[in-house]
Amino acid sequence: MTSKPDRTPLIGQVVNDFATGRIGKVMDKVGPRYQLRRLDGGREWEAKGDSLEVVTPLRCDYIARLKAERRKAVEEGRTDAAHFLTVAICRHLRVMHP
Template sequence: MLVSMAGNQQTRPAIGELAKDTATGRIGVVMGGVGGRVQIGSVGGGMEWDAQPGNVVAPGAREELSARLAIRNGNSRDAL
């Protein structure tokens, strides 16, 4: 589900969805928001980072596929 940004036609991913931080080019999962920033968790695990809401967008189709493959590959390694 994409969340509408107030006063703007753009949308940004909701909690639990993949997102791209356009300021850094990184892709992650939206974890929440604190202090006017969006918290994004790394796809492969590790540290979350804060992003400005205006820099958080849905990833492109290729970016999303790549991130989903990385998640799946990580899950399959954990099962070994």
């Protein structure tokens, strides 16, 4: 009798959710479903384990620059600029690194 391998090692991994076409980080497992969150934060969603595949995030100099600018804006209390940069990061990730 063969049992399915335990997939809890996915917690903390970056995965591609083929069912939704989104990339996210596995935050937890509740029953048979996994809780995922976008890499830039935001609301979690649920996914079945058979629709997930571990991916290696791309290192992107543009994203690194945007994140540094956002960090500086947050430290300086410029919330509008920080929000704008967060949106720019999300758009870049969605378009350039699907």
